[in-house]
Amino acid sequence: MGHTVLTVTKSPISVANRDDVARGRRAPQARTRVVVADYSSISRAGIRSILERSPSTAIVDEAKTYDAVLASVEEHAPDVLIIDLDLGDDTNKGLLVCNTVAERFPNTKILILASSVSELIVIEALRRGALGYMIKSQTTSDELIKAVRAVQEGETAFGKGIGALVSKNFGAPHSVTEQLTERELDVVKLTAQGLGNKQIAHSLFISESTVKFHIHNASIKLHTRKRAELVHRATAAGIIK
Amino acid sequence: MGHTVLTVTKSPISVANRDDVARGRRAPQARTRVVVADYSSISRAGIRSILERSPSTAIVDEAKTYDAVLASVEEHAPDVLIIDLDLGDDTNKGLLVCNTVAERFPNTKILILASSVSELIVIEALRRGALGYMIKSQTTSDELIKAVRAVQEGETAFGKGIGALVSKNFGAPHSVTEQLTERELDVVKLTAQGLGNKQIAHSLFISESTVKFHIHNASIKLHTRKRAELVHRATAAGIIK
DNA sequence: GGGCTACCTGTCCATATGGCTAGTACTCAT
């Protein structure tokens, strides 16, 4: 279905809209104002391109660092923040952004658009105020647009498979997910690189017993009993690369 | 820099071009014809959006399955195929696509646009005829456009960090990378889920010795001696999810 | 048939890992 563009309106907002304002479908009334936070230029371009086809949304800004996200939300007070929690370094930081935005800017609804699924991250993000969670690779244009509309109206939006995770963890006691400590992280990273306890102990200047202790605790936090799965889950959660 | 769209040309090719033909910058002379293969709608939209800004490229088709890629390359004989090797199931299939395209359609240059870096995959893809390898999350719009131009002209294009991998493996004897067999894959997957040899043996109806045998062989192929690293590498290579 | 490969099984033994208990150092709120 090819579309025809007739005119163009000069936009007051940087590169925020191209022909979307010009569709002539209706006057530029109340639009959902969106900030897109994603480290990848390609993803940002994709999200922009998709949302620009929808006359009900307008992208007011983009961000590619955690700081920039916060600054942008503060400046633009968007209706919806679309964010990939993994903005380069640490997914934990992404979770903190959820906290901050949810607390300080309750009018900005958070829609997570993640690169991968991790039960850990999903549950924790929702717990911290995100309303939606979609997986980039499994989200069609229409689904994305619908998800934005949903969270904008205060509803939830879950991508394929996410809903099941959510309901599974519905009655979960308290924090199903806990953060790994610095030391635990160090140890898990080295484990992923194939080092044994002895070698890890040596390279971190601690005893082998301590290495085992950290791995043990990290394992408890990620609900597993095997190093292989520990590494796998940590990777899936974006905790290690 | 807002641009102005004045007219639209009806395109013979489905959704292949929007306003790109209509930019009016110059006559639609020799353009680099591109097919984009990516499972993610968002990525495809992003790549399209970026390349449409370049007057020297035109996207003639999109594909989201391995079969569709081959069909599309056959039908459109593009100058460049931009592909994410991981089209859903198995990255191995992506590598096969490289083989096929490089052999049967030598005029189509292959540019890999991967979600993650894996030494394994990088080296293997280049060995099989890909000319460029970029990482989605670390590729800017300009870099993407330049990379397309480069491979179209028969040059190579490597994203951040990829060049180093390539030169490191320059004088590598023969196949640094080997494929895992079906059975090895089964075992590695279960290992990633935290099963022990005994449990794996039971769930695959084979003996524990055999499990160890497969893990041992898979470990050799992925150059490691620890299950944890085996799982990590297999994950990084996209061999398991 | 001979040379491949994938797949399967076993034993023996050294080492790595996981589960347990116990103790230290430090922060924080009472």
Added chain:
DNA sequence: ATGAGTACTAGCCATATGGACAGGTAGCCC
């Protein structure tokens, strides 16, 4: 300052894992 909580350190012991053997079956290609 006292008690609670948390990160960290440590030693002991059963089990899991990895390495080096030494085999056997079936299918495929030349």
